[in-house]
Amino acid sequence: MAVPCPQCGQALAQSVASDEREGARRTECAYCxxxxxxxxxxxxxxxxxxxxxxxxxxxxxxxxxxxxEASQACSHCGRFVCALCDLTLGAEHSCPTxxxxxxxxxxxxxxxxxxxxxxxxxxxxxxGWILVYFTWIxxxxxxxxxxxxxxxxxxxxxxxxxxxRYAVAWLGILFPIGVVAAVILIPAMARGAR
Amino acid sequence: MTRLSRAHRWLGPLTWYLADDxxxxxxxxxxxVRYRRVFYADLRSVVIWPDQQLWVRLGIExxxxxxxALILFLFPWHGPAKAWLGTGTLWMxxxxxxxxxxxxxxxxxxxxxxxxxxxxxxxxxxILAAVEARLPRPALPPSxxxxxxxxxEVAQP
Numbered sequence: 001m002a003v004p005c006p007q008c009g010q011a012l013a014q015s016v017a018s019d020e021r022e023g024a025r026r027t028e029c030a031y032c033x034x035x036x037x038x039x040x041x042x043x044x045x046x047x048x049x050x051x052x053x054x055x056x057x058x059x060x061x062x063x064x065x066x067x068x069e070a071s072q073a074c075s076h077c078g079r080f081v082c083a084l085c086d087l088t089l090g091a092e093h094s095c096p097t098x099x100x101x102x103x104x105x106x107x108x109x110x111x112x113x114x115x116x117x118x119x120x121x122x123x124x125x126x127x128g129w130i131l132v133y134f135t136w137i138x139x140x141x142x143x144x145x146x147x148x149x150x151x152x153x154x155x156x157x158x159x160x161x162x163x164x165r166y167a168v169a170w171l172g173i174l175f176p177i178g179v180v181a182a183v184i185l186i187p188a189m190a191r192g193a194r
Numbered sequence: 195m196t197r198l199s200r201a202h203r204w205l206g207p208l209t210w211y212l213a214d215d216x217x218x219x220x221x222x223x224x225x226x227v228r229y230r231r232v233f234y235a236d237l238r239s240v241v242i243w244p245d246q247q248l249w250v251r252l253g254i255e256x257x258x259x260x261x262x263a264l265i266l267f268l269f270p271w272h273g274p275a276k277a278w279l280g281t282g283t284l285w286m287x288x289x290x291x292x293x294x295x296x297x298x299x300x301x302x303x304x305x306x307x308x309x310x311x312x313x314x315x316x317x318x319x320x321i322l323a324a325v326e327a328r329l330p331r332p333a334l335p336p337s338x339x340x341x342x343x344x345x346x347e348v349a350q351p
Binding site: 039 | 209211214218220229237239241242244297299301318322323326
């Protein structure tokens with residue numbers, strides 16, 4: 001397998017193709033002399049697809065193919081599926097129906113293409129008003145809405161995150177209220193003490 | 195899911211994760227993360243090479259250190275200017291000591307991704323070793339039954 005040099009475009013992996021070595025190794029381009037680290041896998045044939053075994057008498061059969069022996073149960077609906085219908089994503093096994101339903105609902109994190117970081121938006125709203133002070137009045141409902149309506153979102157990202165950004169956003173939003181309260185209350189308490 | 199590396203860019207970080215069966219790139223731009231997956235079974239090659247970003251960044255850091263320091267030196271007290279200059283110099287030294295940046299190209303059966311898989315050139319070996327450890331081993335071809343050794347043959351009556 002010829003891998004082009006990232007600098008000059010000439011074939012970098014001639015030696016890899018010839019001696020069939022695999023694994024990470026440092027190399028230098030024979031043409032431009034630029035160094036690079038490379039990991040090359042031999043172009044082996046992909047593994048052959050699973051074949052569903054024919055069902056024998058008494059064996060559980062696939063929900064979708066009554067002539068095939070069941071090899072797994074769907075992790076979501078529990079239907080028995082054969083090797084042909086078994087869709088594996090990480091540790092989960094899905095039947096085609098559940099797979100399609102979850103794909104439409106966007107519920108499968110392992111298939112999701114994008115996430116919106118609502119907790120980061122709340123954090124910026126909660127602290128960003130300091131730059132333009134009068135936007136505090138807009139930041140307050142924004143942080144309130146995001147931290148309630150999207151409370152669970154950070155845990156459901158493809159790479160789950162903590163919810164500390166919501167807490168920091170609330171600290172930033174409540175800070176001026178605390179300052180105003182302190183300015184009013186401390187002199188009042190001092191007067192009361194006298 | 196294990197975090198492999200994170201490269202900071204102007205618009206947001208690019209973070210790589212090692213999942214059970216794929217390599218996940220989380221590309222954050224603003225408040226949106228886009229995901230790209232390269233399944234280990236489809237991976238063909240990964241090439242990492244050093245690039246020249248470090249010199250550009252060191253130049254920007256030098257400007258960001260010197261210009262405010264020059265302005266601060268116009269004031270009668272020179273303490274803040276010296277502090278700014280010292281901090282900036284230490285920052286540049288630390289950045290330079292970490293070595294050049296690196297770019298990578300990941301080729302799979304279906305697509306190719308180019309981006310900072312290893313943020314620094316010196317991390318390239320470690321990153322590739324971590325990826326290699328996750329790659330599925332190719333199935334060995336069925337071997338012929340081993341021939342009886344000479345010692346066994348001698349022991350036979």
